[in-house]
Amino acid sequence: EVQLVQSGAEVKKPGESLKISCKGSGYTFTNYWIGWVRQMPGKGLEWMGIIYPGDSDTRYSPSFQGQVTISADKSISTAYLQWSSLKASDTAMYYCARRSEGSLYYWGQGTLVTVSS
Amino acid sequence: DIQMTQSPSSLSASVGDRVTITCRASQGIRNDLGWYQQKPGKAPKRLIYAASSLQSGVPSRFSGSGSGTEFTLTISSLQPEDFATYYCLQHNSYLWTFGQGTKVEIK
Numbered sequence: 674e675v676q677l678v679q680s681g682a683e684v685k686k687p688g689e690s691l692k693i694s695c696k697g698s699g700y701t702f703t704n705y706w707i708g709w710v711r712q713m714p715g716k717g718l719e720w721m722g723i724i725y726p727g728d729s730d731t732r733y734s735p736s737f738q739g740q741v742t743i744s745a746d747k748s749i750s751t752a753y754l755q756w757s758s759l760k761a762s763d764t765a766m767y768y769c770a771r772r773s774e775g776s777l778y779y780w781g782q783g784t785l786v787t788v789s790s
Numbered sequence: 791d792i793q794m795t796q797s798p799s800s801l802s803a804s805v806g807d808r809v810t811i812t813c814r815a816s817q818g819i820r821n822d823l824g825w826y827q828q829k830p831g832k833a834p835k836r837l838i839y840a841a842s843s844l845q846s847g848v849p850s851r852f853s854g855s856g857s858g859t860e861f862t863l864t865i866s867s868l869q870p871e872d873f874a875t876y877y878c879l880q881h882n883s884y885l886w887t888f889g890q891g892t893k894v895e896i897k
Contacts, residue, residue, distance in 0.1 A: 717891040718877050734885055768833055775840055776824035776881045780833035
């Protein structure tokens with residue numbers, strides 16, 4: 674059974690760094706793209722970017738380029754989303770999802786990130 | 791970048807109604823589009839892939855159509871469990887894009 678398990682909720686202060694994770698299991702991690710999706714409170718889904726763990730090919734939405742870093746560690750079947758300096762506007766639910774039959778199909782449970790002073 | 795314009799942004803409908811949601815792409819995307827349903831507090835769930843292929847386990851009252859720049863999600867007979875927000879996602883280009891979402895509410 675394919676599963677994506679994300680790290681737990683985080684509460685951070687503006688300016689702090691953060692790295693959240695998404696661990697894949699039940700499939701060959703290196704063979705499938707994993708994307709990250711943001712959902713701000715009460716708002717829609719936003720595609721942030723995507724990574725192919727096999728060769729670390731990574732693409733970013735222009736809205737998120739330079740704001741976040743997407744990476745993956747093949748040895749532990751885990752993808753990451755990280756910030757070097759959080760802002761209050763980064764407060765959101767973040768989902769990882771694996772590509773299947775074209776678009777994103779298997780989803781993690783989400784990680785809630787709250788940034789507040 | 792490819793923009794996806796989804797309409798309407800919200801609609802009110804009754805159980806049993808036929809509901810249609812549209813996504814328009816700013817340029818042709820062949821059939822590289824999925825439709826998703828999201829309920830409050832839950833991760834999105836894919837209903838349709840490749841524009842018109844019904845995801846396994848999804849009720850047949852859901853259907854998708856379209857190719858190129860115009861796509862439609864249809865719910866043939868709205869059920870109580872279908873009240874949710876729906877999104878399209880294009881994956882044709884190097885960069886992917888979601889539509890803005892359509893909230894389906896009870897009339």
